[in-house]
Amino acid sequence: MKAVVLDTDDRYRVAELDEPTPGPGQVAIRVAYAGIQWGDTMVRDGHFAVPRPFVPGFEAAGHVVAVGAGVGARRVGTPVTALTASGAYAEVVLAPDPLTFDIGGMPLRTAAGLGWGAPTAYDLINTAARVRPGEHVLIHAAAGSVGTLAAQFARLAGAGRIVGVVGTADRADYAARFGYDRLLLRKEFPANLGDEKPDVVLDPVGGSTRTTGLEQLAPHGRLVAYGNLATYEPVRADTNDLLMHGKSLLTYNSNLLSRTHPERLADSARRALGLVADGKVRMDITAEYALGDLAMAVQHLAEGTTHGKSILRIA
Known part of the structure; x- marks a missing residue:
């Protein structure tokens, strides 16, 4: 699969990697769009200590293609948005089942903008x-x-x-x-x-x-x-x-909440998603970038030249 890797020289590169296999309590998502967020600037600039090379990306929207032990097989094929610990800037990402949310008829592009925000x-x-x-x-x-x-x-x-x-x-x-x-x-x-x-x-x-x-x-x-x-x-x-x-x-x-009380975060995410789906809250995506343009996208965010939500097109 194609993925963006943040390498040891602090540069982003598009690479070919093996597709990950979901473990217990996880789902695998074929990603259509991924959200870009402030955490990307923090990882790039070394404020989060993550081993390099590293596949960044913390917000994904797409379809579930496989599930791990303990996750119902009915989730396969479902359109979802998910909060991830890493890896969303790739064609397939793993996400915890409790933080993967069905989106019904919401467009995947819109769902990608929800993310952690x-x-x-x-x-x-x-x-x-x-x-x-x-x-x-x-x-x-x-x-x-x-x-x-x-x-x-x-x-x-x-x-x-x-x-x-x-x-x-x-x-x-x-x-x-x-x-x-x-x-x-x-x-x-x-x-x-x-x-x-x-x-x-x-x-x-x-x-x-x-x-x-x-x-x-x-x-x-x-x-x-x-x-x-x-x-x-x-x-x-x-x-x-x-x-x-x-x-x-x-x-x-x-x-921190995702690790200590994921059920609380999941409840808030579902409530927010519901308000967007009902049209009571508007999600505004103002910039869409291609996979190879992630470095530019993160730099724009760091410089404060963006507004609203930026996303990365994966599919």
Whole structure:
């Protein structure tokens, strides 16, 4: 089979590999499309210690072609989307059965865009921050795949006001399509917030953005940290100060959740998938790349020149 390999020299190459065979509790998927996500930049840049050569790719959509022990044979032939530990940038990938989801009549291209971002966005709003009706939500990286989904999930949860923060004016124009009440440029945050005090802040940025977000929270507000786009430097918070103002600093790690409580992640993924299938939430794929163009796709993501969701065409 054809697969993209991230080699020991940090370069991507298209190679011929043997097709993998599913083990117990696994399914083999013939991949039509694979989602591109921030984890790809982290693997490329060495923030995740994985042995090289390595077949990357963490999100796949296609048809089940084989199953391992303990998985019902009826799954063979089913169109699915799956969350994988690796290997999605290949013609066949192995995925854990509990994190492989039937998509019914949803197009495979759309399903590939759900990936880890859809359950992450769902959980940020509904299980981590627990947004309540009427609350004010502020979302950083508002034009990204998680941000655009989170804005829609926040509206469904009854948020009264949703503010997004983006890096550029064109990204603000794009994010405006997803139900934000207001968009701020990163250089305008927090000065242009004025007297607004969000009840919830979603922060994948880190560094000074995280510190400022905690300062801006309303009493009893919650900041959910779920990434470090800007810096891996630690952010220190005064727990006594948080206590006095009833503020909370929370974290969300979908990769860890997949290993400790996969059933929780699976439940959120199914709920998110259902909302997209019902047309209540829109999945927007803005870029599609060929197998040999993965290096360019990941670089575009790292540079922040993409918005919405990017996918890789495998079939």
